[in-house]
Amino acid sequence: MPLPSDEPLATQRLDQWLVNARFVKTRSLAAALVMDGAVRINRQATEKPHARVRRGDVLTLALAHGPHANVRVIEVRAIVAKRGPASLAQTLYIDYAE
Numbered sequence: 001m002p003l004p005s006d007e008p009l010a011t012q013r014l015d016q017w018l019v020n021a022r023f024v025k026t027r028s029l030a031a032a033l034v035m036d037g038a039v040r041i042n043r044q045a046t047e048k049p050h051a052r053v054r055r056g057d058v059l060t061l062a063l064a065h066g067p068h069a070n071v072r073v074i075e076v077r078a079i080v081a082k083r084g085p086a087s088l089a090q091t092l093y094i095d096y097a098e
Contacts, residue, residue, distance in 0.1 A: 009079040015049035020080055022089040038062040
């Protein structure tokens with residue numbers, strides 16, 4: 001019988017999911033990204049880091065890496081309770097830009 005912590009989560013805070021999927025390093029950076037209006041959930045703009053994401057949601061992220069802005073469209077495939085290695089993080093989403 002699996003422990004409750006081993007069961008997949010149905011929803012998760014947007015800021016926590018962004019950290020676990022390794023789009024940002026900390027929840028405070030994730031919260032700032034969301035509050036700056038750089039994240040959409042299913043085409044709907046949100047400025048709430050506590051917004052809930054679930055499997056199947058499509059996120060549009062306006063990320064700034066270096067001198068160029070980078071827009072990524074991803075689909076949430078899974079939700080995990082803790083941040084893991086990069087190999088695990090890559091299984092949490094489908095990147096439609098690739």
